[in-house]
Amino acid sequence: MVRPRWLSAQRVTASRLWRHWDRAVALWAGLNLLWVLFDITYIPLRTFWLQRNLTPLPQVPLVVPLTLLPDITPLYDPVKGIEPHRETEAYLAAFTQLDEALQAGSNAETIAALSRRQVDLTVAMINENPFAASGNSGTLEKIKNRLRQRAGLESAKQASDRLLSAAWLEQRSWREERRFWQQQVxxxxxxxxxxxxxxxxxxxxxxxxIDLLLFQSVFALDILLRMLRLRRRFPGLSWRDALLRRWIDLPLLLPFWRWMRVVPVVERLSQAQLINVEPLRAAVSRAVVSLLALELFEVLALQLVDGTQSLIRSSQWPRWIRSLRSHQSVGGADEQQLVDLIRLWGPLLLGQVTPRLQPELQSLLGHTLQQQLLEVPGGAIVPAGVSRQLAVGVVDSLLGLSRGTAERLARSDDRQSALLQQAIDRFWEELAASLEQPGTLERSQDLICALLQQLKLDYLAQMNRAGIDALMDELDELTAPISSAEPPATPPA
Incomplete structure (x- = not known):
């Protein structure tokens, strides 16, 4: 169970050796995650690691060389089972021979034979498409398009024949043609x-x-040590429960779906205090709450209103009301609760609260009497002081009666308690009998359910995403810490 943030529990301080070990394993797990990301993207990005250059605009022959990066393909290709393709290796070797012959100024027959072999290899490469084995058929289309553009022909095979023909090479310098082949093809x-x-x-x-030898073995050892530490802290904890408490570390031992290791790695780095993920966690939590709050509130509101409507439509209301009578109640300790509540609140309301409202009650009653006198023929000639004096007398009499009632209720009188209990029981009995009259209960149920139905429709109509966002903003304002720049409030002297 996740520990609430407001619960400031005392944690057992780990020894310095364990803290160093946890940080070392967290860093090792972070290195493993970087290696996993590199391994996952190696095949799609192998061309980049092979050539070590960037092409920001694919349609423009602009290349940004990254010569500082080492060529790692000879080291990592065997790990992925990658070997040079025989056809393309023969093509590159044949071009190297042609290039050396042209630069050395060999005889025309040798150059013609090497050019013809290069043309045949180009045609064979176009027909057999060796790039399909690595899923890079688009590379062949790039080569064909560049040959067509260079030669100005529609056929890539004819374009390669023209570019390597003697007539073409006599008209153009081999240095320019060599640059085209070495940079474009x-x-x-x-x-x-x-x-x-x-x-x-x-x-x-x-x-x-590599993963098993260098990383998973270390992770398995660390998980075992963590389980031992848990069993030392909680001797009654079984090995299975100790392992389940470290369920978040299980992706570190899986040979598949290795991208899921990001969860335990982030958790370990956070526990080792190497990174702070609390702002990110709070942002993600706020986004999830914002997305789910509207649906959750709607479901809860519907269930609450529907449950209330089902309860109201029950035909057992008279029986439930009669069960509130003292002789129908279950449990002797609960029989006098309502009576005790009346004896507590009666003196409070009648003896303390109501007398304090004397000026307001006098003004209200005096104004009411004056308005009623105006409606009576000849009442307009009655002075306002008469209605005010009459209101003062009525209010004083009522307040006196209220104080007397409060004093009598405050006294411990068994006879009074019995009479009060009898009045309450009579009230429940009369209410139940009134509801049993034909049509009364059904009509009341229909009206209350219609009111709840309208309330449900109005509430759901007013609920929207903007309202949820406003609530989340208000929550942020309430839970945000006070800025240190604001001076603390000075307590009153």
Missing amino acids: LPLVATSYWRSIDENGRPTDHVWR
Whole structure:
């Protein structure tokens, strides 16, 4: 169960060794999470790690080189079962030979043979599409489009034949053509690869070995140590319950869905006081409450009103009212509760509250008498002082009667208590009998249920998201800490 924030419980202070261990494991878990994110995105971003450059605008040949990044593909490709593709490797090797022959000024027959072989390899690459094995068929389309644009032809095969023909190379400098091939074509060809398949028919992936050896073993040891610490604090705690208390750490041991490790990693970093997630937790909590509050309030309101309507439509109201009588009540200690309440509040209202309202009652009664005299023929000639004096006399008499009644109610009189109890029982009996008259109960139930139905419709119509947001803003204002810039209030002298 989550401990409320307002409950300031005393926590057992961990030793310095355990604190260092928890921080080390939290940092190790954070490193593991970064590695998991890198591993998940390695295949989609392998072209970036291979070429180490950015293309902010794909439609514009603008390349931002990132030479400071190391080439990690030779180290990580074997982990993912990636090997160079034979066709693209042969294509790159053949172009290297052609490039060396053109730069060395070899004879025309050698250059023509190497050019023809390069054209044949380009045609074979277009026909067989080695990029489909790695899911990068769009790379081949980029190569074909760049060949067409360079040669000014509609066919990529004919474009490669023209770009490597002797007539084309005689008209243009090989240095310019070489720059085109090395910057526009060969980097795309180099992105092709072949990935092996394991015995289960899935792409080879040796990540689990690294994860198990370097990370999961440490996490398993830490979970075991945490369980031991829990059992030391609570000797009666079983191993199963200790493990269930650390359920949040279980994603650290799962070989699949490793992205779920973000939850235990954040929890460990927060417990180790390396990060502060309370503002983020509060923001997420506020968003969730804002989304669910409207639906929750509507459901609760509907259930409350519907339950009240069902209770009101019951035909057992006369029997329930009669059960309130003293001789029908269950439990001897509860029989005198209503009588005791009247004996407590009667003197309070009649002896203390009502006499303090004497000026207001006199003014109200005097004004009422004056208005009634105006409606009587000849009453307008009656002076206002007469109605005021009459009102003072009536109020004084009533207040005197009120004080006397309060004094008598305050006395401990068994006969008075019995009479009061008898009056209350008579009231319940007469009320039940009145409701049993034909049509009275049904009509009353219909009117009250109609009132509740209208209240339900009006309440749901007024509830909206803006109202919930206003409530959340008011809650923030009430729970927000007072700014330190405001001076504290000075207590009165």
